Amino acid sequence: MPHDFAALRAELELPPPGESDRFPDDVLAEARAIAARVLVHDPDVEDATSIPFVTIDPPGARDLDQAMFLERVGDGFRVHYAIADLGTAIPPGGAVDVEARQRGQTIYLPDGRVPLHPAELSEGALSLLAGQVRSAAVWTIDVDAAGEAGDVSVRRALVRSVAQLDYDGVQASFDAGDPHPSVEALGDLGRLRLSLRVSLGAIEIALPEQEVVRDPAAEWKVRMRRRTDVDAWNAEISLLTGMAAAQLMLTAGVGLLRTLPPADPEALAAFWATARTLGIVVPDAATPAQVLATLDPDQPAAIALMREATRLLRGAGYEGFDGAPPEQPMHAGIGAPYAHVTAPLRRLVDRFGAEVCLAICAGTEVPTWVRDALPDLGQIMAASDQRASAADRAAIDLVEVWELAGRVGETFEAVVIRADDDGGEIVLTHPPVVARCSGAGLPEGGRVTVVLAEADEQQRLVSFTRA
Incomplete structure (x- = not known):
């Protein structure tokens, strides 16, 4: 059906x-x-x-x-x-x-x-x-x-x-x-x-x-x-x-007016830390805007830094x-x-x-x-x-589940777009699903192989573990 x-x-x-x-x-x-x-x-x-x-x-x-x-x-x-x-x-x-x-x-x-x-x-x-x-x-x-x-x-x-x-x-x-x-x-x-x-x-x-x-x-x-x-x-x-x-x-x-306050210091610090982790060259006195303008969205490191930059855009009203x-x-x-x-x-x-x-x-x-x-x-x-x-x-979460239904246990190639202590956020190469992946030490901006752990339609949830 x-x-x-x-x-x-x-x-x-x-x-x-x-x-x-x-x-x-x-x-x-x-x-x-x-x-x-x-x-x-x-x-x-x-x-x-x-x-x-x-x-x-x-x-x-x-x-x-x-x-x-x-x-x-x-x-x-x-x-x-x-x-x-x-x-x-x-x-x-x-x-x-x-x-x-x-x-x-x-x-x-x-x-x-x-x-x-x-x-x-x-x-x-x-x-x-x-x-x-x-x-x-x-x-x-x-x-x-x-x-x-x-x-x-x-x-x-x-x-x-x-x-x-x-x-x-x-x-x-x-x-x-x-x-x-x-x-x-x-x-x-x-x-x-x-x-x-x-x-x-x-x-x-x-x-x-x-x-x-x-x-x-x-x-x-x-x-x-x-x-x-x-x-x-x-x-x-x-x-x-x-x-x-x-x-x-x-x-x-x-x-x-449609307003958005300047990024808070914590978000800015996280942005610059991510840029350093990814090895992105930051000229002296460059602003986040200037760094983002130079990025190639086809590069995994660029995608990871752009994703981090979304945290700079909080508090719209x-x-x-x-x-x-x-x-x-x-x-x-x-x-x-x-x-x-x-x-x-x-x-x-x-x-x-x-x-x-x-x-x-x-x-x-x-x-x-x-x-x-x-x-x-x-x-x-x-x-x-x-x-x-x-x-x-x-709607996107639901379609991601539909695309991966019946494929739990399969491996996929992915790019790490944000890493933390317990894992991070990844995007699959194909299909382009964005999801949570567990596993310490994920290389932010790097390519990894992951295993589909869950595809739950009722919760509209997809999750992976590192292979």
């Missing part, structure tokens, strides 16, 4: 796959009314449909939050970044708004997602689908030759994406030297911004990520996905916008403020203050962050419904972040 995630969904109190898009009747009714209303465009809104925006998303995606057009201006760049406009579409306190506040964000599972908004909105009337005129919050950000952001503005406008691109396709176009004209500058700008953030101390970890896929035989498998250059460059555009949004909020004294800014406004992983504003179809807080910035740039008061929500948004998002993280981790 094929494996499924029904038990996991029930445990996490998530609907079955066929019902993932199910919303209460009043929410669906309001969503249909919103969809009909927003497709009749306000003639007083700026028409920016002549800007050749494009979207970059996974193949087949329909909940398209962002569209970009990049141009070179002198020896710098101008970023035009259109974000799906939900602020004027969703009535505050209405059925869709109340349901979204309960959900917090879209939760992804291998057999389907549990969306933040009904599909009529997130995949239809509010999505930046190619060829369709949509209302958007359009950011314009100038970036100089050093990568520093200059003039920043955001306003409402009508936009029309000219193409829906996907990550692998865009990467292939850059590899072939023939990218789409709208993103021709993405590589140069992305590298420049990443270099700048590293100089600011950003903790950028290029670890390959585990993901669950379905093979041709309809079996679930775990694989490692390396982040491509285009993944990184695309992320830099979103980060640039979030950093610009945070500065607007801090200057105006109102907003909601949200800081709402209306008046005095937070005492600790920084996001240490990014290297600057940062706010969520670029994914409103999939994350609740972005709708509110966008409204703050639109009001600031228009010179108007931040809407009362936005200000009233600021004290509670942090808790809502923290709870939904926890649910989403639990769903992601549990």
